[in-house]
Amino acid sequence: MKAVIQNLIVILALASVSACSSWVYRIDIPQGNFLEQKDIDKLRIAMTKEQVKYVLGSPVAKNAFDDDTWHYFYALRGGRGNDFEKQLIxxxxxxxxxxxxxxxxxxDNFNTPLDI
Structure with a gap:
């Protein structure tokens, strides 16, 4: 009888410890370039690479074999599982x-160059 009570106490203690894991604070982990639509709205066709870099910042990745394609990527790994991802090429x-x-x-103005 005493062994059954001890086993029951151990099982209850383990169950309560595992239930506490939902109370643990988990931080959000952002990675990449955070871009908003208002930043994208500033882009116009025929802008130079320096102008684009000024508006958006440096890209997360450039193709080593093709310097004409830049990748902007943003990911937020939420501590509570609310993940968020956006990309721009x-x-x-x-x-x-x-x-x-x-x-x-x-x-709407993307196809209108800045000099016009």
């Missing part, structure tokens, strides 16, 4: 902005 032709793809919309 910027393409250049002759060192001028040619196109953007990804999780952001092009602005």
């Amino acid at each position: 910027v393409e250049f032709k002759d060192d001028k902005l040619a196109d953007i793809k990804g999780d952001f919309a092009k602005s």
Whole structure:
């Protein structure tokens, strides 16, 4: 009888410790370039690479074999499991902005160069 009570106490103690894991604070872990639509709206076709870098910052990744494609990626690993990801691919032709793809919309003015 005494062994059964001891086993029951051990089982209850283990169950209560495992239940506490939901109380542990887990931090959010951001990685990459945080971009907002208002930043993307500043991009215009035929911008130079320096102008794009000024608006968006340095890309997370550049293709080692193709310097005309830049990748901007942002991921937030939430401590409570609320993950968030966004990406933007910027393409250049002759060192001028040619196109953007990804999780952001092009602005209505994207196809209007800055000098016009």
